[in-house]
Amino acid sequence: MNKNFALIGAAGYIAPRHMQAIKETGNNLLAAMDPSDSVGIIDSYFPEANFFTEFERFDRHIEKLKYDENVRLDYVSICSPNYLHDAHMRFALRSGADAICEKPLVLNSWNIDKLQRVEENTGKKIYNILQLRVHPTIKKLREKILSENSNTKHEVELTYLTSRGNWYNSSWKGDENKSGGVATNIGVHFFDMLSWLFGNVQILRVEKKDLNTAAGYLEFENARVKWFLSTEASYLPKELRQEGKRTYRSIKIDNQELEFSGGFTDLHTLVYKDILAGKGYGIEETRTAIEIVQKIRNS
Numbered sequence: 605m606n607k608n609f610a611l612i613g614a615a616g617y618i619a620p621r622h623m624q625a626i627k628e629t630g631n632n633l634l635a636a637m638d639p640s641d642s643v644g645i646i647d648s649y650f651p652e653a654n655f656f657t658e659f660e661r662f663d664r665h666i667e668k669l670k671y672d673e674n675v676r677l678d679y680v681s682i683c684s685p686n687y688l689h690d691a692h693m694r695f696a697l698r699s700g701a702d703a704i705c706e707k708p709l710v711l712n713s714w715n716i717d718k719l720q721r722v723e724e725n726t727g728k729k730i731y732n733i734l735q736l737r738v739h740p741t742i743k744k745l746r747e748k749i750l751s752e753n754s755n756t757k758h759e760v761e762l763t764y765l766t767s768r769g770n771w772y773n774s775s776w777k778g779d780e781n782k783s784g785g786v787a788t789n790i791g792v793h794f795f796d797m798l799s800w801l802f803g804n805v806q807i808l809r810v811e812k813k814d815l816n817t818a819a820g821y822l823e824f825e826n827a828r829v830k831w832f833l834s835t836e837a838s839y840l841p842k843e844l845r846q847e848g849k850r851t852y853r854s855i856k857i858d859n860q861e862l863e864f865s866g867g868f869t870d871l872h873t874l875v876y877k878d879i880l881a882g883k884g885y886g887i888e889e890t891r892t893a894i895e896i897v898q899k900i901r902n903s
Contacts, residue, residue: 607631607880608676610666610701612692613683614655615640618706622681623649625876634669634677637662666699677701679879686789687782690715697728704731704879708792709890711784712898716887723887731884735871736797738878745862746801749826758802758857760829765852766790767837773815780901787818788897791833795822796893802827805896810903818900827857 609626613619614636623646626633633650636643641657656662669675680696682689682705690710696703709732710716723729736742749758768777776782783789799805803825812819817834837845840852855862878884 607678609633609679609681610662610677611636611681611683612638612662612695613685613706614638614643614646616683616685619643619683620645620649621872622683622704622706625873626650626681628873629876629880631880634675635662635665663695670700679704682706685776685782686711686784687776690719693719693730694722697722697726697730700726700728702729702731702879704733704876706733707796707890708784708788708894708897709887710894711788713891713895716891716894720887730887731875731879732886732890733872733875734793734796734800734885734889735875736793737800737885738871738874741862742797742801745857749801757823758827759859760798760802760827761854761856762794762798762829762831763852763854764790764794764833765839766835767840767850768816768835772835778815784897785813785818785901786816786835787813787833787900790835791818791831792893792897794831794833795896796890798822798824798827798829799892799896802829805892808896808899810900813900813903820900822896 609631611619611622611633615638623633627649633653635654635656636646637656637659639657643655646653646655654665656665666677669677677699678701680692680699680701680703682692682696682703684692686708689705689708693703693705709730710719719730772778777789805822805824807821807823810818810820816836817839819832822829822831837850840850844852875884
């Protein structure tokens with residue numbers, strides 16, 4: 605049976621990935637909400653979806669579907685600013701739907717415990733978009749690492765540069781209280797990937813941290829990691845700047861470059877397929893990455 609979805613944060617950068625995933629898995633988007641009405645992208649996927657710019661009217665519409673029209677809402681996809689995820693997941697569960705939330709799930713690890721209580725009370729479930737865990741290259745690498753049975757620690761270098769214009773720091777993403785800071789906003793999925801590959805965190809040091817850049821050292825059970833994250837274009841390699849490119853992604857493991865630059869556009873659909881098949885990653889799987897970025901932010 606087709607599943608019914610609602611979506612919060614329809615005007616955001618990542619929302620089209622969720623609309624595409626809902627469409628490609630053969631399901632329905634009944635309603636969407638965003639304070640901004642720049643949401644023409646909906647026409648490419650679900651032009652019949654109801655749209656609201658006020659959360660209160662959106663909430664009332666969901667209630668109307670449930671009680672007046674006997675329409676069951678199965679999932680709420682959450683693409684809102686990071687600091688609102690917690691409240692919107694609670695709304696989804698209390699509306700009788702499961703939640704599919706963009707990362708970071710929450711900004712502070714103690715909220716994970718509280719959300720688990722909401723799951724228990726409602727009987728509904730929260731899923732997080734941990735898309736690097738379904739990337740074919742990363743999955744193969746994890747299988748290789750798990751098969752090694754070696755006490756030797758890998759030497760890893762992670763560099764992620766995704767340059768942003770002046771708008772970035774004027775938006776909620778430039779407000780650490782709302783985004784969690786640069787390590788949270790652009791790095792949390794990489795930290796999740798590293799912990800998924802290499803085990804528990806043993807040492808965490810922050811060596812540089814400002815509004816647009818963060819760098820440091822992480823030691824896991826099976827790896828020593830030097831990491832560098834920035835939204836500053838000045839850090840891009842010269843040849844990329846000359847080509848007009850604005851993103852650089854590099855992971856080296858024991859001096860070998862891990863090539864996984866392709867295949868990113870369909871990862872959300874793969875995550876949705878897993879969730880709809882009764883799998884997917886829940887709250888507890890997010891804990892390590894949330895703890896890492898929380899410690900970086902408070903260092």
